[in-house]
Amino acid sequence: MKTIFFLIFLFLNLFFPVSAQDNASDSAVTKDDAVEKIKKIAENAVDDESRNKVYVGYVFDIKDDELVLVGESGEKITVSLFITDFYQIGATKMTEIKKENIKKNDYIFVRGPQLGDTITANAVYKDTAYFFIAGKIATIDKANFSIDLVTFDKRQVAIDIETSTKQNMFNIKSKKSDKTGFSKLKEGDSVHVVVKGISDLIDEDRYTASRLYVVPNEFFLQ
């Protein structure tokens, strides 16, 4: 009987404790490494998001302590305004404004961490929205300084060209961009148009170009 006890004691205390200790220390290192890696990844993700990510859209509703932003995909995002600075983006600088200067349908972008469905805004910037239209010139209305465009996604739109519209054209000889004017536009040319406004809030087929870039049809016939 004593011999059996001795053998069992030897078996349990010499073999298993050592191997259990080894496994424990191995697993501790592995678990710690994994936890550290996951923590680092999470911290980096949060840092990147806080530092580099912004949320952009137009103001759907604004209350005392929060506003609702409609993002570019149409999603509604709640923005908490407890610790928020407000800025107006100008042509060459940004100036601090008050919350009262932010109105419904204003185009804004927001910086701050997102927790769940809510962004805690560190800063809200009121800016000007632009969108792009591109296509081929179908007809030119010289009397009204406008062009009819068939867009690359097959819509028909009219583009008004104003004196303030900045117009440039690709020069196929020099391979550089030159300033151009309405009189040099031709049917068949490809044009890239910048329009001021929030595309979601504009439901029409006539736009005013704030900027125009022309690729002459000859470029594609070379």
Place this chain on the structure above:
Amino acid sequence: MKKETIFATVFGILAGAIVGGFVLFSTSQKTEKMTVTQVDEKPNVSTQSARIVAAQKQLDIKSPQTDTISNKNSVKIEGVAPKNSFIIAQSPNREVTGNFENGDFSLDFPLVIGENSIEISAYSGNSIPQQKSIKIFYIPE
């Protein structure tokens, strides 16, 4: 029941529990290692997808990512496009163009304060371009 029989039974249960616990513990360790490896391998997956995109000759912007903030007044736009592409990068304030033969492109693009919506169009072989848009927000420190 003899003492030896009782002891042998108890010992059998103990030894079984220890061996079972050891096996379970080893399995969970392997699962953790696999999870960490998957996290580490994510960048390789995106690199592979970028190569696939280049092979398929589709316009793709590698950097910068859209909706990011810059504290510099210019940005280098890099990506892949069909070979021999004529690329136009247009914002409300500027156009930058370039011809790129080998499928990779890089354009230095000036930024203005606030939002910079940039539409990148790549013409290659026909008059209908491939297009992608990004937004970069320039906020000086």
